[in-house]
Amino acid sequence: MKEILWLGRGGQGAFTAAKLFGAAYISDAQSQYALAFPSFGPERRGAPVRAFTKLDTKPVLDRSQTEQADFIVILDDTLYAPELQNLLKPDGRIIINSKAPIPDTFTFDGEAVAAEFHLPTVNTVMLGIVSALSGYITEAQAEAAISGYMPEKIQARNIGAVKLAREAVQQ
Protein backbone atom coordinates (compact mmCIF):
# COMPACT_ATOMS: atom_id res chain seq x y z
CA MET A 1 0.00 0.00 0.00
CA LYS A 2 1.18 3.51 -0.83
CA GLU A 3 0.31 6.28 1.61
CA ILE A 4 0.42 10.05 1.19
CA LEU A 5 0.04 12.44 4.11
CA TRP A 6 -1.05 15.96 3.20
CA LEU A 7 -0.50 18.93 5.50
CA GLY A 8 -2.07 22.30 4.93
CA ARG A 9 -4.09 25.03 6.54
CA GLY A 10 -7.89 25.21 6.50
CA GLY A 11 -8.87 26.74 3.15
CA GLN A 12 -5.78 25.57 1.24
CA GLY A 13 -7.50 22.50 -0.14
CA ALA A 14 -5.24 19.81 1.33
CA PHE A 15 -8.18 17.41 1.59
CA THR A 16 -9.33 18.26 -1.93
CA ALA A 17 -5.87 17.28 -3.16
CA ALA A 18 -5.96 14.05 -1.12
CA LYS A 19 -9.36 13.22 -2.59
CA LEU A 20 -8.39 14.11 -6.17
CA PHE A 21 -5.29 11.94 -5.91
CA GLY A 22 -7.40 8.95 -4.86
CA ALA A 23 -9.98 9.64 -7.56
CA ALA A 24 -7.16 9.86 -10.13
CA TYR A 25 -5.68 6.56 -8.98
CA ILE A 26 -8.94 4.65 -9.46
CA SER A 27 -9.93 6.48 -12.65
CA ASP A 28 -8.84 4.05 -15.34
CA ALA A 29 -7.48 0.75 -14.04
CA GLN A 30 -9.91 -2.01 -13.17
CA SER A 31 -8.48 -3.32 -9.92
CA GLN A 32 -7.23 -0.27 -8.10
CA TYR A 33 -8.50 0.89 -4.75
CA ALA A 34 -8.05 4.09 -2.81
CA LEU A 35 -9.11 5.70 0.43
CA ALA A 36 -8.99 9.42 1.22
CA PHE A 37 -10.03 11.19 4.38
CA PRO A 38 -9.28 14.37 6.34
CA SER A 39 -8.30 14.69 9.96
CA PHE A 40 -11.84 14.69 11.29
CA GLY A 41 -13.46 17.49 13.20
CA PRO A 42 -14.69 21.06 13.03
CA GLU A 43 -13.27 23.00 10.10
CA ARG A 44 -11.55 26.31 10.77
CA ARG A 45 -9.88 28.53 8.23
CA GLY A 46 -6.14 28.77 8.78
CA ALA A 47 -5.98 25.94 11.30
CA PRO A 48 -3.57 23.07 10.52
CA VAL A 49 -5.27 20.31 8.55
CA ARG A 50 -4.12 16.79 7.79
CA ALA A 51 -5.44 14.62 5.00
CA PHE A 52 -4.61 11.10 3.95
CA THR A 53 -4.56 9.17 0.66
CA LYS A 54 -4.07 5.41 0.63
CA LEU A 55 -3.58 3.51 -2.63
CA ASP A 56 -3.54 -0.23 -3.21
CA THR A 57 -4.28 -2.96 -5.73
CA LYS A 58 -6.71 -4.59 -3.27
CA PRO A 59 -9.45 -2.99 -1.13
CA VAL A 60 -7.97 -0.77 1.57
CA LEU A 61 -9.12 -2.17 4.92
CA ASP A 62 -7.04 -0.02 7.27
CA ARG A 63 -8.99 3.21 7.86
CA SER A 64 -6.69 4.52 10.57
CA GLN A 65 -4.46 7.57 10.18
CA THR A 66 -1.18 7.03 8.35
CA GLU A 67 1.78 6.46 10.64
CA GLN A 68 4.37 5.63 7.94
CA ALA A 69 3.97 7.61 4.72
CA ASP A 70 5.59 7.21 1.33
CA PHE A 71 5.15 10.94 0.76
CA ILE A 72 4.36 13.85 3.04
CA VAL A 73 3.15 16.86 1.05
CA ILE A 74 3.14 20.21 2.85
CA LEU A 75 1.21 23.09 1.33
CA ASP A 76 2.44 25.71 3.84
CA ASP A 77 6.12 25.58 4.81
CA THR A 78 5.44 26.97 8.30
CA LEU A 79 3.87 23.57 9.06
CA TYR A 80 7.15 21.73 8.50
CA ALA A 81 8.97 20.33 11.52
CA PRO A 82 11.95 17.92 11.37
CA GLU A 83 9.96 15.45 13.54
CA LEU A 84 7.78 14.77 10.48
CA GLN A 85 10.67 12.63 9.17
CA ASN A 86 9.53 10.07 11.81
CA LEU A 87 6.28 9.62 9.90
CA LEU A 88 8.08 8.51 6.75
CA LYS A 89 8.84 5.04 5.49
CA PRO A 90 12.64 4.48 5.12
CA ASP A 91 12.56 5.57 1.48
CA GLY A 92 9.80 8.14 1.97
CA ARG A 93 10.08 11.78 0.89
CA ILE A 94 8.79 15.11 2.11
CA ILE A 95 7.65 17.62 -0.51
CA ILE A 96 7.11 21.23 0.55
CA ASN A 97 5.66 24.27 -1.12
CA SER A 98 8.40 26.75 -0.29
CA LYS A 99 10.43 29.48 -1.91
CA ALA A 100 13.54 28.53 0.07
CA PRO A 101 15.27 25.13 0.31
CA ILE A 102 14.72 23.08 3.49
CA PRO A 103 17.21 20.32 4.48
CA ASP A 104 16.20 16.71 3.77
CA THR A 105 13.13 17.75 1.77
CA PHE A 106 12.15 18.49 -1.80
CA THR A 107 10.94 22.07 -2.07
CA PHE A 108 9.06 23.68 -4.91
CA ASP A 109 7.70 27.18 -5.33
CA GLY A 110 4.07 26.22 -5.90
CA GLU A 111 2.82 29.78 -5.56
CA ALA A 112 4.60 30.86 -8.74
CA VAL A 113 2.73 28.23 -10.73
CA ALA A 114 -0.57 28.90 -8.95
CA ALA A 115 -0.24 32.63 -9.71
CA GLU A 116 0.27 31.87 -13.38
CA PHE A 117 -3.14 30.18 -13.48
CA HIS A 118 -4.84 32.68 -11.12
CA LEU A 119 -5.36 29.96 -8.54
CA PRO A 120 -5.71 31.11 -4.91
CA THR A 121 -4.08 27.95 -3.57
CA VAL A 122 -1.32 25.48 -4.44
CA ASN A 123 -3.13 22.21 -3.79
CA THR A 124 -3.34 21.02 -7.40
CA VAL A 125 0.18 22.33 -8.11
CA MET A 126 1.51 20.11 -5.34
CA LEU A 127 -0.68 17.26 -6.58
CA GLY A 128 1.15 17.63 -9.90
CA ILE A 129 4.54 17.57 -8.15
CA VAL A 130 3.82 14.44 -6.12
CA SER A 131 2.25 12.71 -9.12
CA ALA A 132 5.46 13.27 -11.12
CA LEU A 133 7.85 12.32 -8.29
CA SER A 134 5.89 9.23 -7.22
CA GLY A 135 4.67 7.96 -10.57
CA TYR A 136 1.53 6.69 -8.79
CA ILE A 137 -0.75 8.46 -11.26
CA THR A 138 -0.33 9.73 -14.81
CA GLU A 139 -1.08 13.19 -16.09
CA ALA A 140 -4.17 11.80 -17.83
CA GLN A 141 -5.43 10.31 -14.56
CA ALA A 142 -4.91 13.62 -12.74
CA GLU A 143 -6.81 15.35 -15.51
CA ALA A 144 -9.65 12.83 -15.29
CA ALA A 145 -9.98 13.42 -11.55
CA ILE A 146 -10.09 17.20 -11.92
CA SER A 147 -12.67 16.90 -14.73
CA GLY A 148 -14.75 14.46 -12.70
CA TYR A 149 -14.69 16.07 -9.27
CA MET A 150 -14.00 19.83 -9.52
CA PRO A 151 -16.49 22.54 -10.56
CA GLU A 152 -16.38 23.05 -14.31
CA LYS A 153 -15.26 26.69 -14.26
CA ILE A 154 -11.99 25.92 -12.43
CA GLN A 155 -11.10 22.68 -14.21
CA ALA A 156 -8.98 24.12 -17.04
CA ARG A 157 -6.82 26.27 -14.76
CA ASN A 158 -6.18 23.41 -12.36
CA ILE A 159 -5.34 21.01 -15.18
CA GLY A 160 -2.92 23.64 -16.51
CA ALA A 161 -1.28 23.97 -13.10
CA VAL A 162 -0.84 20.20 -12.80
CA LYS A 163 0.77 20.01 -16.24
CA LEU A 164 3.18 22.87 -15.59
CA ALA A 165 4.14 21.47 -12.19
CA ARG A 166 4.84 18.07 -13.71
CA GLU A 167 6.95 19.62 -16.45
CA ALA A 168 8.95 21.59 -13.90
CA VAL A 169 9.79 18.42 -11.97
CA GLN A 170 10.57 16.39 -15.06
CA GLN A 171 13.11 19.04 -16.14
Added chain:
Amino acid sequence: MSKRFLSGNEAFAEGIRLAKPDVISAYPITPQTIVVERLSEMVEDGSLRSEFIHVESEHSALSCAIGASAAGARAFTATSSQGLLYMAECLYYASGGRFPIVMMNADRSTALPWNIYGDQRDSLSQLDSGWIQVYAENAQEALDLALMSWKIAEDKRVSTPVMVNLDGFVLTHTYETVEIPEQAQADRFLPPYVTENRIDFADPKNLAFSAGPDTNYIFKYKAHTGMLAAKQVVSETESAFAELFGRQYSGLLDSYRTEDADYILVTLGSIAGLCREAADRLREQGIRAGVVRIRYMRPFPNDEIAAALKHAKAFGVLEKDISFGNEGTVYTNVNSALQKAGVQLPGYDFIGGLGGRNISAGDIAQIFADIQSGTEHVTFIGIGGDGNGKSNG
Protein backbone atom coordinates in the same frame (compact mmCIF):
# COMPACT_ATOMS: atom_id res chain seq x y z
CA MET B 1 -22.88 1.05 -13.65
CA SER B 2 -20.31 3.73 -12.95
CA LYS B 3 -17.28 3.80 -10.68
CA ARG B 4 -16.94 6.87 -8.46
CA PHE B 5 -14.76 8.07 -5.60
CA LEU B 6 -17.28 8.97 -2.88
CA SER B 7 -17.58 9.37 0.87
CA GLY B 8 -19.84 7.05 2.86
CA ASN B 9 -22.42 9.83 3.16
CA GLU B 10 -22.35 10.55 -0.59
CA ALA B 11 -22.53 6.86 -1.47
CA PHE B 12 -25.52 6.43 0.82
CA ALA B 13 -27.26 9.42 -0.78
CA GLU B 14 -26.70 7.81 -4.21
CA GLY B 15 -28.36 4.65 -2.92
CA ILE B 16 -31.33 6.66 -1.68
CA ARG B 17 -31.63 8.39 -5.06
CA LEU B 18 -31.82 4.96 -6.72
CA ALA B 19 -34.52 3.89 -4.24
CA LYS B 20 -36.71 6.89 -5.17
CA PRO B 21 -38.33 7.76 -1.83
CA ASP B 22 -41.54 9.77 -2.16
CA VAL B 23 -40.77 11.86 0.91
CA ILE B 24 -37.53 12.94 2.59
CA SER B 25 -37.75 14.74 5.91
CA ALA B 26 -34.48 16.36 6.83
CA TYR B 27 -32.83 17.94 9.80
CA PRO B 28 -29.02 18.21 9.60
CA ILE B 29 -26.61 17.04 12.28
CA THR B 30 -22.88 16.32 12.07
CA PRO B 31 -21.69 13.86 10.77
CA GLN B 32 -24.91 13.04 8.88
CA THR B 33 -25.39 16.47 7.25
CA ILE B 34 -23.85 15.64 3.87
CA VAL B 35 -26.49 12.95 3.22
CA VAL B 36 -29.40 15.38 3.41
CA GLU B 37 -27.38 18.10 1.62
CA ARG B 38 -26.72 15.79 -1.34
CA LEU B 39 -30.35 14.66 -1.40
CA SER B 40 -31.56 18.27 -1.40
CA GLU B 41 -29.24 18.99 -4.36
CA MET B 42 -30.62 15.95 -6.20
CA VAL B 43 -34.18 17.14 -5.62
CA GLU B 44 -33.17 20.64 -6.73
CA ASP B 45 -31.55 19.45 -9.98
CA GLY B 46 -34.49 17.16 -10.73
CA SER B 47 -32.55 13.88 -10.63
CA LEU B 48 -34.63 12.81 -7.63
CA ARG B 49 -38.36 13.47 -7.60
CA SER B 50 -39.06 13.45 -3.87
CA GLU B 51 -40.98 15.75 -1.60
CA PHE B 52 -38.13 17.27 0.43
CA ILE B 53 -39.42 18.61 3.74
CA HIS B 54 -37.29 20.78 6.01
CA VAL B 55 -38.32 20.22 9.60
CA GLU B 56 -37.44 21.96 12.83
CA SER B 57 -36.08 19.02 14.82
CA GLU B 58 -35.31 15.32 14.75
CA HIS B 59 -38.53 14.59 16.63
CA SER B 60 -40.37 16.25 13.74
CA ALA B 61 -38.17 14.55 11.13
CA LEU B 62 -39.31 11.10 12.15
CA SER B 63 -42.89 12.23 12.89
CA CYS B 64 -43.02 13.58 9.36
CA ALA B 65 -41.71 10.30 7.93
CA ILE B 66 -44.34 8.40 9.94
CA GLY B 67 -47.09 10.62 8.55
CA ALA B 68 -45.81 10.16 5.01
CA SER B 69 -45.60 6.40 5.46
CA ALA B 70 -49.18 6.37 6.84
CA ALA B 71 -50.22 8.03 3.58
CA GLY B 72 -48.63 5.15 1.67
CA ALA B 73 -45.40 6.94 0.75
CA ARG B 74 -41.87 5.57 0.80
CA ALA B 75 -40.28 7.78 3.45
CA PHE B 76 -36.66 8.48 4.36
CA THR B 77 -34.93 10.44 7.08
CA ALA B 78 -31.45 10.54 8.60
CA THR B 79 -29.95 11.48 11.93
CA SER B 80 -27.13 10.97 14.42
CA SER B 81 -26.31 10.93 18.12
CA GLN B 82 -28.40 13.41 20.16
CA GLY B 83 -30.72 13.69 17.17
CA LEU B 84 -31.50 9.99 17.37
CA LEU B 85 -32.07 10.30 21.11
CA TYR B 86 -34.34 13.29 20.59
CA MET B 87 -36.49 11.26 18.18
CA ALA B 88 -36.49 8.20 20.47
CA GLU B 89 -40.17 8.60 21.30
CA CYS B 90 -41.03 8.45 17.60
CA LEU B 91 -38.89 5.36 16.97
CA TYR B 92 -41.46 3.33 18.87
CA TYR B 93 -44.39 4.89 17.00
CA ALA B 94 -42.74 4.02 13.67
CA SER B 95 -42.03 0.40 14.58
CA GLY B 96 -45.26 -0.14 16.49
CA GLY B 97 -47.24 1.29 13.56
CA ARG B 98 -45.31 -1.11 11.29
CA PHE B 99 -44.25 1.76 9.04
CA PRO B 100 -41.38 0.59 6.80
CA ILE B 101 -39.33 3.79 7.02
CA VAL B 102 -35.62 3.69 6.24
CA MET B 103 -33.40 5.92 8.34
CA MET B 104 -29.68 6.45 8.10
CA ASN B 105 -27.86 7.02 11.37
CA ALA B 106 -24.31 8.37 11.42
CA ASP B 107 -22.99 6.66 14.54
CA ARG B 108 -21.71 9.32 16.89
CA SER B 109 -20.83 9.75 20.53
CA THR B 110 -23.50 10.82 23.01
CA ALA B 111 -23.19 13.76 25.43
CA LEU B 112 -21.82 14.55 28.01
CA PRO B 113 -18.93 15.30 27.53
CA TRP B 114 -20.24 16.65 24.25
CA ASN B 115 -18.43 15.29 21.22
CA ILE B 116 -19.16 15.08 17.48
CA TYR B 117 -16.95 12.08 16.72
CA GLY B 118 -17.92 8.51 16.02
CA ASP B 119 -18.89 5.74 18.40
CA GLN B 120 -21.90 3.45 18.57
CA ARG B 121 -23.50 4.42 21.85
CA ASP B 122 -26.31 6.25 20.06
CA SER B 123 -27.79 3.42 17.98
CA LEU B 124 -26.97 0.61 20.41
CA SER B 125 -28.96 2.44 23.08
CA GLN B 126 -32.02 1.98 20.81
CA LEU B 127 -31.84 -1.78 20.22
CA ASP B 128 -35.19 -2.23 21.99
CA SER B 129 -37.03 0.35 19.87
CA GLY B 130 -38.31 -2.24 17.40
CA TRP B 131 -36.18 -1.15 14.44
CA ILE B 132 -34.09 -3.47 12.34
CA GLN B 133 -30.50 -2.34 12.85
CA VAL B 134 -27.74 -2.95 10.32
CA TYR B 135 -24.14 -1.70 10.40
CA ALA B 136 -22.16 -0.98 7.20
CA GLU B 137 -18.43 -1.58 6.95
CA ASN B 138 -17.64 0.53 3.87
CA ALA B 139 -19.18 3.01 1.44
CA GLN B 140 -20.17 0.36 -1.11
CA GLU B 141 -22.04 -1.62 1.51
CA ALA B 142 -23.69 1.61 2.68
CA LEU B 143 -24.98 2.34 -0.82
CA ASP B 144 -26.14 -1.24 -1.30
CA LEU B 145 -27.90 -1.23 2.08
CA ALA B 146 -29.75 1.94 1.13
CA LEU B 147 -31.36 -0.11 -1.65
CA MET B 148 -31.75 -3.41 0.19
CA SER B 149 -33.20 -1.86 3.36
CA TRP B 150 -36.37 -0.73 1.60
CA LYS B 151 -36.96 -4.20 0.21
CA ILE B 152 -36.57 -5.74 3.65
CA ALA B 153 -38.60 -3.09 5.48
CA GLU B 154 -41.49 -3.14 2.99
CA ASP B 155 -41.77 -6.93 2.72
CA LYS B 156 -45.21 -7.79 4.14
CA ARG B 157 -43.71 -10.52 6.32
CA VAL B 158 -41.57 -7.84 7.99
CA SER B 159 -43.24 -4.38 7.81
CA THR B 160 -40.64 -2.96 10.14
CA PRO B 161 -38.50 0.18 9.85
CA VAL B 162 -34.76 -0.16 9.21
CA MET B 163 -31.95 1.90 10.70
CA VAL B 164 -28.79 1.77 8.59
CA ASN B 165 -25.76 2.70 10.67
CA LEU B 166 -22.56 4.24 9.30
CA ASP B 167 -19.66 4.97 11.64
CA GLY B 168 -19.38 8.74 11.98
CA PHE B 169 -16.42 10.24 10.06
CA VAL B 170 -14.44 7.00 9.67
CA LEU B 171 -17.11 5.84 7.24
CA THR B 172 -19.32 8.88 6.60
CA HIS B 173 -16.41 11.18 5.68
CA THR B 174 -13.96 8.73 4.11
CA TYR B 175 -13.79 8.62 0.31
CA GLU B 176 -13.44 5.30 -1.45
CA THR B 177 -14.20 3.46 -4.65
CA VAL B 178 -17.91 2.88 -5.14
CA GLU B 179 -19.86 1.23 -7.97
CA ILE B 180 -23.17 2.99 -8.59
CA PRO B 181 -25.81 0.70 -10.13
CA GLU B 182 -27.91 1.75 -13.11
CA GLN B 183 -31.34 3.20 -12.30
CA ALA B 184 -33.11 0.67 -14.54
CA GLN B 185 -31.61 -2.20 -12.56
CA ALA B 186 -32.44 -0.51 -9.28
CA ASP B 187 -36.05 -0.16 -10.48
CA ARG B 188 -36.18 -3.88 -11.25
CA PHE B 189 -34.81 -4.68 -7.81
CA LEU B 190 -37.05 -2.28 -5.91
CA PRO B 191 -40.47 -1.56 -7.43
CA PRO B 192 -42.59 1.31 -6.08
CA TYR B 193 -44.01 0.88 -2.58
CA VAL B 194 -47.57 -0.41 -2.44
CA THR B 195 -49.27 -0.97 0.91
CA GLU B 196 -52.63 -1.52 2.54
CA ASN B 197 -51.28 -0.02 5.76
CA ARG B 198 -52.22 3.51 4.77
CA ILE B 199 -54.91 6.14 5.04
CA ASP B 200 -57.42 5.44 2.26
CA PHE B 201 -60.78 7.24 2.08
CA ALA B 202 -62.15 4.52 -0.22
CA ASP B 203 -61.20 1.84 2.26
CA PRO B 204 -61.13 3.45 5.71
CA LYS B 205 -59.24 1.67 8.46
CA ASN B 206 -57.68 2.42 11.80
CA LEU B 207 -53.92 3.11 11.85
CA ALA B 208 -51.56 3.81 14.75
CA PHE B 209 -54.27 3.03 17.28
CA SER B 210 -54.51 2.33 21.00
CA ALA B 211 -54.74 -1.24 22.24
CA GLY B 212 -55.63 -2.14 25.83
CA PRO B 213 -54.38 -4.99 27.97
CA ASP B 214 -56.66 -7.45 26.17
CA THR B 215 -54.91 -7.12 22.79
CA ASN B 216 -51.78 -5.00 23.25
CA TYR B 217 -49.51 -8.00 23.84
CA ILE B 218 -50.62 -9.54 20.53
CA PHE B 219 -49.31 -6.53 18.62
CA LYS B 220 -46.01 -6.73 20.50
CA TYR B 221 -45.78 -10.44 19.70
CA LYS B 222 -46.44 -9.71 16.02
CA ALA B 223 -43.79 -6.96 15.98
CA HIS B 224 -41.36 -9.50 17.41
CA THR B 225 -42.21 -12.24 14.91
CA GLY B 226 -42.16 -9.70 12.07
CA MET B 227 -38.63 -8.76 13.07
CA LEU B 228 -37.63 -12.43 13.26
CA ALA B 229 -39.08 -12.96 9.77
CA ALA B 230 -36.57 -10.39 8.54
CA LYS B 231 -33.82 -13.04 8.90
CA GLN B 232 -35.24 -14.96 5.96
CA VAL B 233 -36.11 -11.80 4.04
CA VAL B 234 -32.54 -10.46 4.44
CA SER B 235 -31.26 -13.68 2.90
CA GLU B 236 -33.74 -13.56 0.00
CA THR B 237 -33.03 -9.88 -0.59
CA GLU B 238 -29.27 -10.43 -0.70
CA SER B 239 -29.69 -13.27 -3.22
CA ALA B 240 -31.86 -11.09 -5.45
CA PHE B 241 -29.35 -8.26 -5.09
CA ALA B 242 -26.42 -10.49 -6.00
CA GLU B 243 -28.23 -11.75 -9.08
CA LEU B 244 -28.79 -8.22 -10.39
CA PHE B 245 -25.70 -6.39 -9.16
CA GLY B 246 -23.09 -9.11 -8.69
CA ARG B 247 -22.28 -8.35 -5.07
CA GLN B 248 -23.19 -11.06 -2.57
CA TYR B 249 -23.57 -10.14 1.10
CA SER B 250 -23.37 -12.65 3.91
CA GLY B 251 -26.59 -12.26 5.88
CA LEU B 252 -26.77 -11.25 9.51
CA LEU B 253 -23.06 -11.65 10.05
CA ASP B 254 -19.82 -11.93 8.13
CA SER B 255 -17.37 -14.62 9.25
CA TYR B 256 -13.70 -14.42 8.32
CA ARG B 257 -11.39 -17.42 8.75
CA THR B 258 -13.46 -18.68 11.69
CA GLU B 259 -13.81 -22.32 10.51
CA ASP B 260 -10.64 -23.51 12.26
CA ALA B 261 -9.98 -20.44 14.42
CA ASP B 262 -8.87 -20.79 18.05
CA TYR B 263 -9.27 -17.09 18.81
CA ILE B 264 -12.09 -15.01 17.36
CA LEU B 265 -12.75 -11.30 17.61
CA VAL B 266 -16.38 -10.25 17.20
CA THR B 267 -17.03 -6.66 16.14
CA LEU B 268 -19.24 -4.48 13.96
CA GLY B 269 -18.91 -1.57 11.56
CA SER B 270 -15.92 -0.07 9.82
CA ILE B 271 -13.23 -1.33 12.22
CA ALA B 272 -13.73 -4.90 10.95
CA GLY B 273 -11.25 -4.50 8.09
CA LEU B 274 -8.38 -3.71 10.43
CA CYS B 275 -9.40 -6.69 12.59
CA ARG B 276 -9.23 -9.02 9.57
CA GLU B 277 -5.76 -7.72 8.72
CA ALA B 278 -4.69 -8.42 12.32
CA ALA B 279 -6.06 -11.97 12.02
CA ASP B 280 -4.08 -12.47 8.80
CA ARG B 281 -0.87 -11.37 10.49
CA LEU B 282 -1.46 -13.76 13.41
CA ARG B 283 -2.05 -16.63 10.99
CA GLU B 284 1.33 -15.89 9.41
CA GLN B 285 2.78 -16.55 12.88
CA GLY B 286 0.86 -19.82 13.17
CA ILE B 287 -1.87 -18.47 15.49
CA ARG B 288 -5.31 -19.39 14.18
CA ALA B 289 -7.29 -16.16 14.47
CA GLY B 290 -10.63 -15.21 12.96
CA VAL B 291 -13.09 -12.33 12.89
CA VAL B 292 -16.87 -12.15 13.04
CA ARG B 293 -18.43 -8.91 11.84
CA ILE B 294 -22.01 -8.58 13.06
CA ARG B 295 -23.99 -6.87 10.29
CA TYR B 296 -27.44 -6.99 11.88
CA MET B 297 -27.82 -6.25 15.59
CA ARG B 298 -31.61 -6.65 15.19
CA PRO B 299 -32.75 -9.23 14.37
CA PHE B 300 -29.78 -10.65 16.28
CA PRO B 301 -27.83 -13.55 14.69
CA ASN B 302 -27.97 -15.86 17.74
CA ASP B 303 -27.53 -19.15 15.87
CA GLU B 304 -24.91 -17.81 13.48
CA ILE B 305 -22.75 -16.46 16.33
CA ALA B 306 -22.93 -19.73 18.24
CA ALA B 307 -22.00 -21.66 15.10
CA ALA B 308 -19.05 -19.38 14.38
CA LEU B 309 -17.64 -19.48 17.93
CA LYS B 310 -18.40 -22.99 19.12
CA HIS B 311 -15.02 -24.56 18.19
CA ALA B 312 -12.89 -21.63 19.34
CA LYS B 313 -10.77 -21.58 22.52
CA ALA B 314 -11.64 -17.99 23.42
CA PHE B 315 -13.29 -14.91 21.93
CA GLY B 316 -13.32 -11.18 22.34
CA VAL B 317 -15.84 -8.50 21.47
CA LEU B 318 -14.59 -5.13 20.27
CA GLU B 319 -17.30 -2.49 20.50
CA LYS B 320 -17.63 1.29 20.59
CA ASP B 321 -20.11 1.12 23.43
CA ILE B 322 -20.44 0.64 27.19
CA SER B 323 -23.55 0.13 29.27
CA PHE B 324 -22.30 1.77 32.45
CA GLY B 325 -22.29 -0.52 35.44
CA ASN B 326 -22.33 -3.66 33.35
CA GLU B 327 -20.49 -4.18 30.02
CA GLY B 328 -20.82 -3.39 26.33
CA THR B 329 -24.23 -4.25 24.91
CA VAL B 330 -22.80 -6.24 22.01
CA TYR B 331 -20.92 -8.46 24.50
CA THR B 332 -24.17 -9.05 26.44
CA ASN B 333 -25.94 -10.10 23.26
CA VAL B 334 -23.10 -12.38 22.13
CA ASN B 335 -22.94 -14.10 25.52
CA SER B 336 -26.68 -14.69 25.43
CA ALA B 337 -26.37 -16.33 22.00
CA LEU B 338 -23.66 -18.66 23.31
CA GLN B 339 -25.54 -19.54 26.49
CA LYS B 340 -28.71 -20.44 24.57
CA ALA B 341 -26.70 -22.73 22.29
CA GLY B 342 -24.87 -24.36 25.21
CA VAL B 343 -21.51 -23.09 23.95
CA GLN B 344 -19.05 -22.37 26.74
CA LEU B 345 -15.76 -20.59 26.19
CA PRO B 346 -13.90 -17.68 27.76
CA GLY B 347 -14.89 -14.31 26.33
CA TYR B 348 -13.70 -10.77 26.94
CA ASP B 349 -15.15 -7.38 26.17
CA PHE B 350 -12.98 -4.60 24.74
CA ILE B 351 -14.38 -1.09 24.79
CA GLY B 352 -12.72 1.19 22.24
CA GLY B 353 -13.24 4.10 19.91
CA LEU B 354 -15.39 6.05 22.36
CA GLY B 355 -15.74 9.70 21.38
CA GLY B 356 -13.93 8.94 18.11
CA ARG B 357 -10.67 7.76 19.69
CA ASN B 358 -8.52 6.03 17.09
CA ILE B 359 -8.29 2.22 17.26
CA SER B 360 -4.88 1.31 15.86
CA ALA B 361 -3.51 -1.92 14.41
CA GLY B 362 -1.41 -2.13 17.59
CA ASP B 363 -4.55 -1.95 19.74
CA ILE B 364 -6.08 -4.87 17.87
CA ALA B 365 -2.88 -6.92 18.11
CA GLN B 366 -3.01 -6.34 21.88
CA ILE B 367 -6.66 -7.42 21.99
CA PHE B 368 -5.84 -10.72 20.29
CA ALA B 369 -2.95 -11.19 22.75
CA ASP B 370 -5.32 -10.56 25.66
CA ILE B 371 -7.85 -13.03 24.26
CA GLN B 372 -5.12 -15.68 24.17
CA SER B 373 -3.75 -15.01 27.65
CA GLY B 374 -7.05 -14.15 29.35
CA THR B 375 -7.91 -10.82 30.90
CA GLU B 376 -10.68 -9.10 32.82
CA HIS B 377 -14.25 -9.35 31.57
CA VAL B 378 -14.29 -5.72 30.52
CA THR B 379 -11.24 -3.80 29.31
CA PHE B 380 -11.16 -0.19 28.15
CA ILE B 381 -8.54 0.04 25.40
CA GLY B 382 -5.81 2.43 26.49
CA ILE B 383 -6.91 2.40 30.14
CA GLY B 384 -7.15 -1.23 31.27
CA GLY B 385 -9.62 -3.52 33.00
CA ASP B 386 -12.58 -2.18 34.92
CA GLY B 387 -11.52 -4.08 38.04
CA ASN B 388 -14.86 -5.84 38.14
CA GLY B 389 -13.61 -9.37 37.81
CA LYS B 390 -11.19 -11.60 35.96
CA SER B 391 -12.69 -14.05 33.52
CA ASN B 392 -11.55 -17.65 33.83
CA GLY B 393 -13.94 -18.88 31.20
